[in-house]
Amino acid sequence: RSPLRALYHRVCERVLKVLRGKVCVRRTHAYIFCECTHGQAESVLASFDLYIKTHASFSIGPEKGVFLDEVVRREAPLRVLELGMHCGYTSVRILRLLPTSGTLLTVEVDPLTAEKGEEILLVAGFKNSQFQVLPCSSAEAISRLASHLGEDLLDLVVMDHDPEQYLPDLLALQRENLLSKRSVLILNRVAEAGARVVLEYLTTKPHDYTVRQRFKDMLEIRCGNSESF
Numbered sequence: 001r002s003p004l005r006a007l008y009h010r011v012c013e014r015v016l017k018v019l020r021g022k023v024c025v026r027r028t029h030a031y032i033f034c035e036c037t038h039g040q041a042e043s044v045l046a047s048f049d050l051y052i053k054t055h056a057s058f059s060i061g062p063e064k065g066v067f068l069d070e071v072v073r074r075e076a077p078l079r080v081l082e083l084g085m086h087c088g089y090t091s092v093r094i095l096r097l098l099p100t101s102g103t104l105l106t107v108e109v110d111p112l113t114a115e116k117g118e119e120i121l122l123v124a125g126f127k128n129s130q131f132q133v134l135p136c137s138s139a140e141a142i143s144r145l146a147s148h149l150g151e152d153l154l155d156l157v158v159m160d161h162d163p164e165q166y167l168p169d170l171l172a173l174q175r176e177n178l179l180s181k182r183s184v185l186i187l188n189r190v191a192e193a194g195a196r197v198v199l200e201y202l203t204t205k206p207h208d209y210t211v212r213q214r215f216k217d218m219l220e221i222r223c224g225n226s227e228s229f
């Protein structure tokens with residue numbers, strides 16, 4: 001495709017995105033459900049990636065997705081908590097890379113979104129033994145988490161729900177003793193004003209948290225200082 005034609009396509013995609021307006025959970029779900037090959041996680045992700053070119057979306061998208069993939073591959077986490085599932089894009093990315101005995105607990109406050117997101121995880125071919133959707137607020141989910149995890153601790157926590165909740169939820173995870181010195185946190189949308197307090201907090205705790213890497217407005221944070229890596 002010539003550079004001029006590629007530019008024309010990008011402009012058309014942008015225009016369509018603006019004309020179609022706000023993020024719509026039902027529309028996203030219907031598109032993915034119809035376009036993807038059922039049972040194939042990669043096809044579900046490809047459909048999401050196509051959809052977000054021409055529709056408003058909350059999905060982290062393929063670039064930050066690759067950053068997240070790299071962390072999941074490296075850490076091979078057994079217990080993962082995701083706060084803010086939305087339609088399940090990030091959940092599918094994580095689930096497809098988990099070790100066989102790995103499980104994902106994913107939290108979504110909006111009941112309709114939680115239902116539609118769960119359907120997408122099933123469409124992608126994952127089983128209820130691999131994931132659980134908690135249709136409640138992050139605060140409620142964290143207060144009940146110990147009963148889901150038993151003796152286990154969280155290896156990976158992905159926060160992409162409400163940046164104003166990142167700090168209260170991190171403090172709640174600490175209070176409930178759900179994190180270890182090897183836990184990894186991924187925080188998305190840290191450029192938003194609401195995330196400022198959590199970033200300030202992290203800088204006051206250099207022995208407890210280390211920012212390991214950043215991609216755009218997504219951060220990887222390791223619990224513990226760099227000597228414990």
Ligand SMILES: C[S@@+](CC[C@H](N)C(=O)[O-])C[C@H]1O[C@@H](n2cnc3c(N)ncnc32)[C@H](O)[C@@H]1O
Nearest residue numbers: 058059060084086089090109137138160161162
């Ligand atoms: C930006 S979207 C997440 C997108 C997702 N990471 C992806 O890539 O598909 C944020 C989601 O978090 C949910 N949410 C917002 N506040 C929440 C809270 N306090 N607890 C749980 N979910 C919340 C919203 O309803 C929304 O679906």
